[in-house]
Amino acid sequence: MGNLHSLMDGFSIALTYQHIFIMVAGVLLGLVVGVLPGLGAPNGVSLLLPLTFTMDPVSAIILLTSMYWGALFGGSTTSILFNIPGEPSSVATTFDGYPMAQGGAAGRALTLAFASAGFGALIGVVVITLLSGWMAGFAMKFGPAEFFAVYFIAFAGFIGMSSGSAFKTVVSMALGFGLATVGMDTVSGASRLTFGFDNLIAGISFLIAVIGLFGFGELLMTIEEGAKFKGVRAKLTLREIGSALAELPRYWKTLLRSSAIGCWMGITPGGPTAASFMSYGIARRMAGNKAAFGKGAPEGIVAPETADHSAGSCALLPMLALGIPGSATAAVMMGGLMIWGLAPGPMLFVERPDFVWGLIASMYMGNLIAVVLVLATVPFFAAMLRIPFNVIGPVIVVVCITGAFTVAGKEFDIYLALAFGVLGYLFKKLDYPLAPLVLAMVLGDKAEDAFRQAMISAEGSASIFWSNPLVTTMMLVGFVLLSLPLLSLARRRKPAATALAEQSA
Template identity: 60%
Template sequence: MEALTSLIGGFGVLADPMNIVYMFVGITLGVLIGVLPGLGGANGVAILLPLTFSMTPVSAIIMLSSIYWGALFGGAITSILFNIPGEPWSVATTFDGHPMAQKGKAGEALTGAFTGSFIGAFFAVLLITFLAPVIAKFALQFGPAEFFAVYLLTFCAFVGMGREPAAKVIAAMMLGFALAAVGIDTVTGQLRMTFGSVELLRGFDFLVAVIGLFGVGEILLTMEEGLAFKGKSAAINAKVVWETWKKLPQYWVGCLRSAIVGCWMGVTPGGATPASFMSYGLAKKFSRNGRNFGKGELEGVVMPEVAAHAAGTSALLPMLTLGIPGSPTAAVLLGGLLIWGLQPGPLLFVEQKDFVWGLIASIYLGNIAGLIVVLTTVPIFAAILRIPFSVIAPVILVICAVGAYTVHNAGLDIAVMLVFGVIGYLFKKLQYPLAPLVLALVLGDMAESSFRQAMLVSQGHLSIFWSNPLVGSIVTLALVMLIWPLISIVLARLKGPGSKPAAAE
């Protein structure tokens, strides 16, 4: 009941007409970002974050989160019409979405995808509404050791539960830790790895790094691939929407299953991409029409979209309650909160109650607004893709440069952005994950501070991390996740030579 009362107060925060305007502007920009390959939710939020510095934190986070919702919606447009995943999590949508478009059912596929996205997000925001206050109250018991244990759990989960090779995840994470350590030691005040450079005293700004890694890196890679846009035209009318909606209730079990998978992968650092693939695989396995998957089955479009949107939305739950982002975009939003002087975590629900519940309320309205926007603007965004990429790419690069410059009004940041762009390009070419690097860059300082404070309290004894059942269980779970790839290999060998490790399935 308390959660519902707080949520009503959150809708009161949204009563400001400008917040509604920011929401629609953010969703429209997000759909555009989702439509354009080479950008994405994390990229768009990172690039446009400097534009929100003049806003209040509530208005800024509403606009940025709306960009994220719009990007989640927009990724399905290119997947279905052009067989080009606008977002990594939209790859599974192409399997049945594009075949439907080729059969002249583009409107049905798009309506199913958008509605599935709405269902997944609605399920996830209900989870946030009722679980976030409980988790926040529980987290008030945390001290330095408990916070470090949670950070350790996040890092280890990326290593053990991710789809990428553990060695590559660790390498990316180590680079992120090294970059986070540059500058002034927050505990002792000593300079670290500045090499006599005054510019490096403030360290590497995560925002400049993220703009380079995601925005510039993706553009360089896309330019190299010589991407050409070819696809089907589409128009959605009321009859198509209504006919599609009449078919969806028969998939309610699959939608519920996909929403649960998405929320789990969002709260843990699995992310929307593996959630969409997992949901598609489960739908294919349990569906009566599983044999038709890949040939243009509506169920094969709806299920991955439900899971992806549920994962993308629920990733905000650990970010708000514990200060631990569940996705790259949540990590960028976390950095934005820190820039505005807000410390994500349990105290946020006490000290900035209006902010938190205003954000949660905006998710409800944002997804309704997003569904309306995408259903009415599909032909417009489809037409944008016929603009030559040689025209779009320079525009995106200029936006990236402006975004990087406005962080500190320093020309050096543009050069730093370009360096990180090359790093992002190399990571993509060598198939190294960027999410662990961003995670370590954002959380590295906080994890280090928590660890060193815990060491000061315990006078250097690691036993503090097993000093009570709470911290001991979290650390033990983290270590199990860290070595999970090895455990899965051992289990596979015990089962027999024909089986595969769990992580590789």
């Protein structure tokens, strides 16, 4: 009841004309940031942060979080329409969102994405409201070993839940791990796999890889197939939006399961990107019609979008309660709190309850405003599919090149994105999955740092990963997920061996 009373006080702060205007402006800015590949929520919030120095801290954090919601929603747009993720966490949405748009159902795909994203965000904010009181005691139990166990579950889950070849998944993930190690070692300071290129000392940006793999790679595939968008004639009506919204309750199991995954990965250091990949893999594994995934399955859109936004919301909880950001954007926001003279952590709830609960109340309103605005812009974005490829193709090239250059302002990154485009084309031709490679690039360096820190603290003993019930449970879950492909192989071989024995008899 104490949290509910505090939330009501927060609504009295958030529901003012000034703050509602700030929410609308922030969401619109976030939509632009999310749609443009190469910017992303962390960069957008970083660019906007200097403008908040003269603002009241409550108004400033409402502006930044509203932009965050808009960026998360906007990242789905280019993922579905052009197979170019505007946000790293929108990569999994491309797997079924783009094929559905190509099939002439762009409006349905966008509406399903936005509506399920709004549901996931709402669940995430509810979790923040309910759990903010005792979050500090739980998360203080996390050390390097626990962090590594969370990443291990993400990797093992993608291998175990994959419906394709487990071997190809492992190969793709191994390549991603290799790419994640390029650059300067954070522990020893030595350069790794730079091959004499000074531009690689800082490592390979994940956004550069995504722009190349999904942007240029898809362009090469489209040119090979005849340089045509299959969804050029897609049309959109209000009836289509209403039909997609009415369809959403049919996937209630996927919504609830993906929300739970997203909340867990947001509170722990998994983050929205890992949550979207894991949710997609589990949804595909548990689906009755697995063959539909990758061809425009509605669950393939609902699952990653719900998990992405619930994780994005919950990532702010450890930042507020402990001063431990759950995502890159949360880390930027935490820097803003310090600049405004606020110290993130348990005492923030005591010293500045107006700030904390005003922010939480604004998250309810900000997500609602974001859903309304993105649904209002669906006709504009769906109309893009009617533009001929010989017009939109060069535009996509310019957007990709601009996005690649924007990441760090280096010409080298443009050539790197082109190289990843060729790699993405080869992966698709050889039927190797791109998702494990992307996941490994996102989390590989973080998992390595957590593993090495844990081993250093344990003086080289791997027993630290079994040192307490929490980390032991998470490691066991990871090994169970890893064993699923072997169990499936054994089940397939047993009937074959039985049939062979019967034939011999």
